[in-house]
Amino acid sequence: MLKLKGSIKISGDKSISHRALIFASLSTGKVKISNLLESDDVMRTLNVLRELGIKIIKKGSNWLVYGNGTGGYMQPSQVLDCGNSGTTSRLMIGAVSSNPINCTFIGDKSLSKRSMSRLTIFLEKMGAEIKLTKKDFLPLQVSGDVNLIPMEHVMEKASAQVKSAIILSAVNLRGKTKIIEKRNTRDHTERLMSYLKIKFKKKILNKRSSLIELNGPYEIKPRDIIVASDPSSAAFFLVGALILPKSNIILKNIAINKTRIAFIDVLKKMGGKINVKKTKTVSGEDIGDIYASYSSLKGIEIQSTLSPYLIDEYPILSIAASQANGTTIMKGLSELRHKESDRIKSITKNLSKLGFNVVSKNENIIIKGSKKIKINNQKQIKTYGDHRIAMSFAILGLLYKDNLVIDNEACISISYPNFRDHLKKLTSLY
Numbered sequence: 001m002l003k004l005k006g007s008i009k010i011s012g013d014k015s016i017s018h019r020a021l022i023f024a025s026l027s028t029g030k031v032k033i034s035n036l037l038e039s040d041d042v043m044r045t046l047n048v049l050r051e052l053g054i055k056i057i058k059k060g061s062n063w064l065v066y067g068n069g070t071g072g073y074m075q076p077s078q079v080l081d082c083g084n085s086g087t088t089s090r091l092m093i094g095a096v097s098s099n100p101i102n103c104t105f106i107g108d109k110s111l112s113k114r115s116m117s118r119l120t121i122f123l124e125k126m127g128a129e130i131k132l133t134k135k136d137f138l139p140l141q142v143s144g145d146v147n148l149i150p151m152e153h154v155m156e157k158a159s160a161q162v163k164s165a166i167i168l169s170a171v172n173l174r175g176k177t178k179i180i181e182k183r184n185t186r187d188h189t190e191r192l193m194s195y196l197k198i199k200f201k202k203k204i205l206n207k208r209s210s211l212i213e214l215n216g217p218y219e220i221k222p223r224d225i226i227v228a229s230d231p232s233s234a235a236f237f238l239v240g241a242l243i244l245p246k247s248n249i250i251l252k253n254i255a256i257n258k259t260r261i262a263f264i265d266v267l268k269k270m271g272g273k274i275n276v277k278k279t280k281t282v283s284g285e286d287i288g289d290i291y292a293s294y295s296s297l298k299g300i301e302i303q304s305t306l307s308p309y310l311i312d313e314y315p316i317l318s319i320a321a322s323q324a325n326g327t328t329i330m331k332g333l334s335e336l337r338h339k340e341s342d343r344i345k346s347i348t349k350n351l352s353k354l355g356f357n358v359v360s361k362n363e364n365i366i367i368k369g370s371k372k373i374k375i376n377n378q379k380q381i382k383t384y385g386d387h388r389i390a391m392s393f394a395i396l397g398l399l400y401k402d403n404l405v406i407d408n409e410a411c412i413s414i415s416y417p418n419f420r421d422h423l424k425k426l427t428s429l430y
């Protein structure tokens, strides 16, 4: 049987890459970005920024972004195509909303089914004029205005994208913006702002909730940014190592931001031999090395309070659960219905097609693990165009020779163009 051995350099983090480009575009001069993820989603943000008049060039392996300052976006001559990228659309709708320009945002079939009103309700309250398709979807037109009203926003739903979009609007507004997050989410935007010396306050209200206070407009001085490697991409190989006998891998320089590596605590609780060693801090993010080796996993209950921190890892955690002894219950997954695919459906349909005992009930997924399942002929995995579903089942497929056929391999390049090469490297030592 295949095993994973050795080490590879995981590509740059997707969330940080989008933010590095956007904040660089808002800076007052040239910013060098290293280890930028060159995936389809991130290239969407890069191209949208170019449409808005930002000069961006590649030099060697780095990217140079010539920022135009906050409020410096120019009227685009074309529609802004966000492809499959939720992060590009949400963050850039926020960013342009406080510039005096008119923009039309479009996306692919999957993105055009994802809710935009979850963000635009906040911008509209501030006075932005926004026209949505069927009141919720792309294509969408924003008439930006530098005189939007800064105010207090209360976010009932956990979303790092929505929080970041409001912040990106606020950095160009005169006055105080307050954002209360009822449930904390990943904090890359805040970390990058601190690194770029953008003055804001963050108060912890209680264990789950916090308040962010900005006082714009800001002048952001250019500062080079190094993008830490992506823990959500690392998660595929880490789970691969846990489920393939005799595996043993080390992944270095991974972002170990607490809001991103909750999946490691979950895997440890399942009995996974997986360890994190912090090495240093780059551009405001802690990074470290992660070790994982083959383990006997057991089923556990994963509480819904963790869901904002596991949001992109449920697909690969389901694969770990399928190989565990006993039952895993993943609770409170309603947000999974609003991702690149309806992930509750894409996880349960594919696992049950392979013969696993899996059900979804009241926005929970319940998986009974089994190592006994044999797959002797080819089975097609339906990705629904979702990159994380494709990579998760590619990892499960390592247990079944070449018998799991991914229906749309190409979608992997949305977040991880080097996935197959890296997987080959880790499996090629034996």
Ligand code: S3P
Residues within 6 Å of the ligand: 014, 015, 016, 087, 158, 159, 160, 161, 162, 164, 185, 186, 311, 312, 335
């Ligand atoms: C992201 C936040 C998450 C995540 C997405 C990237 C971000 O979405 O699913 O892949 O970069 O802010 P929400 O927090 O909006 O659910």
